[in-house]
Amino acid sequence: MSWFDTVRTGVEAVRLHRLRSGLTVLGILIGIAAVILTVGLGEGAQADVRSQINALGSNLLIIQPGSTTGTNGVRGGFGSASTLTATDAAALTSKTVAPDIAAVAPTTSSSATLTTSSTNWSTSVVGTTAPWLHVRARKMQSGRFLSDAEVTNAAPVTVLGSSTAAELFPTGNALGQTVTVNGVDLQVIGVLAPSGSTGNTNDDDQAIVPIAVSGQQLFGGTTRSSVSTIYVEAASPSTLSAAYQEAQAELLALHNVSSTNADFTITTQASILSAATSVDHTLTILLAGIAAISLLVGGIGVMNIMLVSVTERVREIGLRKALGARPRVIRRQFLVEASVLGFAGGILGVIVGIAGAQILPHFVSSSVALSPTASIGAIVIAIVIGVAFGVYPAARAARLAPIDALRTE
Amino acid sequence: MNDVTPVIELVDIAKTYRAGALAVHALQDVNLVIRQGDLVAISGPSGSGKSTLMNILGCLDVPTSGTYRLAGEDVSHLDEDRLAEIRNRNIGFVFQQFNLLPAVSALRNVELPLAYSHVSRGERRERAIAALQQVGLGDRVDHKPAELSGGQQQRVAIARALVTEPALILADEPTGNLDSTSSREIIAMLIGLHSQGRTVVLITHDSDVARAAERVVEIRDGRVQELAGTP
Numbered sequence: 001m002s003w004f005d006t007v008r009t010g011v012e013a014v015r016l017h018r019l020r021s022g023l024t025v026l027g028i029l030i031g032i033a034a035v036i037l038t039v040g041l042g043e044g045a046q047a048d049v050r051s052q053i054n055a056l057g058s059n060l061l062i063i064q065p066g067s068t069t070g071t072n073g074v075r076g077g078f079g080s081a082s083t084l085t086a087t088d089a090a091a092l093t094s095k096t097v098a099p100d101i102a103a104v105a106p107t108t109s110s111s112a113t114l115t116t117s118s119t120n121w122s123t124s125v126v127g128t129t130a131p132w133l134h135v136r137a138r139k140m141q142s143g144r145f146l147s148d149a150e151v152t153n154a155a156p157v158t159v160l161g162s163s164t165a166a167e168l169f170p171t172g173n174a175l176g177q178t179v180t181v182n183g184v185d186l187q188v189i190g191v192l193a194p195s196g197s198t199g200n201t202n203d204d205d206q207a208i209v210p211i212a213v214s215g216q217q218l219f220g221g222t223t224r225s226s227v228s229t230i231y232v233e234a235a236s237p238s239t240l241s242a243a244y245q246e247a248q249a250e251l252l253a254l255h256n257v258s259s260t261n262a263d264f265t266i267t268t269q270a271s272i273l274s275a276a277t278s279v280d281h282t283l284t285i286l287l288a289g290i291a292a293i294s295l296l297v298g299g300i301g302v303m304n305i306m307l308v309s310v311t312e313r314v315r316e317i318g319l320r321k322a323l324g325a326r327p328r329v330i331r332r333q334f335l336v337e338a339s340v341l342g343f344a345g346g347i348l349g350v351i352v353g354i355a356g357a358q359i360l361p362h363f364v365s366s367s368v369a370l371s372p373t374a375s376i377g378a379i380v381i382a383i384v385i386g387v388a389f390g391v392y393p394a395a396r397a398a399r400l401a402p403i404d405a406l407r408t409e
Numbered sequence: 410m411n412d413v414t415p416v417i418e419l420v421d422i423a424k425t426y427r428a429g430a431l432a433v434h435a436l437q438d439v440n441l442v443i444r445q446g447d448l449v450a451i452s453g454p455s456g457s458g459k460s461t462l463m464n465i466l467g468c469l470d471v472p473t474s475g476t477y478r479l480a481g482e483d484v485s486h487l488d489e490d491r492l493a494e495i496r497n498r499n500i501g502f503v504f505q506q507f508n509l510l511p512a513v514s515a516l517r518n519v520e521l522p523l524a525y526s527h528v529s530r531g532e533r534r535e536r537a538i539a540a541l542q543q544v545g546l547g548d549r550v551d552h553k554p555a556e557l558s559g560g561q562q563q564r565v566a567i568a569r570a571l572v573t574e575p576a577l578i579l580a581d582e583p584t585g586n587l588d589s590t591s592s593r594e595i596i597a598m599l600i601g602l603h604s605q606g607r608t609v610v611l612i613t614h615d616s617d618v619a620r621a622a623e624r625v626v627e628i629r630d631g632r633v634q635e636l637a638g639t640p
Contacts, residue, residue, distance in 0.1 A: 001524050001525055001527075002524070002527065004530075005524050012512060012513070013512075016512050315506075315508065316510060318508075319504075319508045319510075320521070320525075321493065321496075322467070322469060322496060322502050322508075323496070323497065323502070323521055323522040323525060323569075324493050324494065324496050324497020324498070324522055324525040324526060325493060325525050326489070326490045326493040326494070326525075327489055327490070327493075328490075329525065401469075401470075402469045403464050403469045403470050406469070406504070406508070
């Protein structure tokens, strides 16, 4: 019997019992859709993390005060008695000490209420220097960023995040307007473009001021010269680890400590990325495991229905054998029938999976990345499951003796 | 005529079924020769070994001992694959229960044995239509079995048996499920095939049906007994 005839007979047999075949297909469908969605969710989450971290700035090192120790203690205060100072940041800008560091942006961050003539808005006030814009890979929406002179002279100016500008000046242009923070009037010289990062909305809600304005005029106190974070940009991705070494060596020397009791932590994008993706990876494996189990259940459904089908069609098998079908032809026919069920489940599962990928992001805050490879792979897996679980029923059908089969009423 | 190879030659055929320690001799010392163009009725009460003989003649089962030559070829000890091929090529079955596939048309039913011998689709269709015309169902090719009467269904089954041009047509109680009118029609059709030179073996317990044959072989307790020709 040719392949065309075998496949046609298989499809006809599947269509003859619509309800039963439909339910069997449903089992495979659910499994395949689950696999596609979990893989898509995993990949989507990884892509989200990657884009969030890329949004932090390219070739970025983040130096923060304090460090975790092997005994789970935290060395050094975080904020209250910061171990990082403006002097540290200044030292890192030296080309002789750190030739692989392209730019340094020390930042301080405090909460404050910004007041205009008509409204007020609480947000974080970030004190920093001119290179911040480039180091953090941000763009201006309008106006300009802090200049070196404004930073040096502690000029009373500010650059607003796009959300902050919209809150404070809902009706129009923020440029040139004045906002008051802790009694100090600041002129708005620019508005940042939205960061484009979906994860951290804070990026668009902040007010940037020269670091000296923040440290001396707005907040003062003991935090006068300390900074909360130093952002360091390496000259290129390939010099990131050299920049890391240089920054670490310089800060250890300045603080007169060894690497075992360092009072600061340097994080790279790569380390954040790998930490974030490894969590996602574990989750993806877990979900994929559950999806695989549902596929297995679907496969058992195929086997169950094929066994019923063989039992029910004993007479037909007997007749086909009497008319000259060899055992292997009967076996092939039932295998094809099982793979038709698998194939139908695979196709429909991919369709449901794609539909789910469109709907799901409305309910969970994660995007779903669908790859054509995964979809085609899923269909192939569905067919393989159909065949694998069809082997036993098909072998039973092939083994039936024609006389016994014909005799059955 | 005697120098021609017989279609069927059974030599000392025996079939023994074993149920634990008990051996049931379904057939013993069966010797039978059926020649090209014969119409032979095999009759006997139920339990006589008739079905066993029919299964062996139809290559659905193999004898415990003895030799069975079908169209000159010894088929007593072939494996399942070879037996399937022999059945496909040499034997056309007509069953009491018709055994048509209910889901497909008369045409597809008749095409089925040709599909198992790799005949091309075009030729399959042509030969199946010709066979259906031969049994007077040329206008019913696209009807499904359920849309046909019992007699018509059995004619489809006869067309299916004819379509491979087999050496032997083996009809097992072909009228057992039919009313008397349809029965006469089917018997007449088998006699017609015989008169065209085909070899027909008719298995029946109905002496009226057996009377239609020119030769009647009776089985009793597993042994054959040749009765005289048409009384």
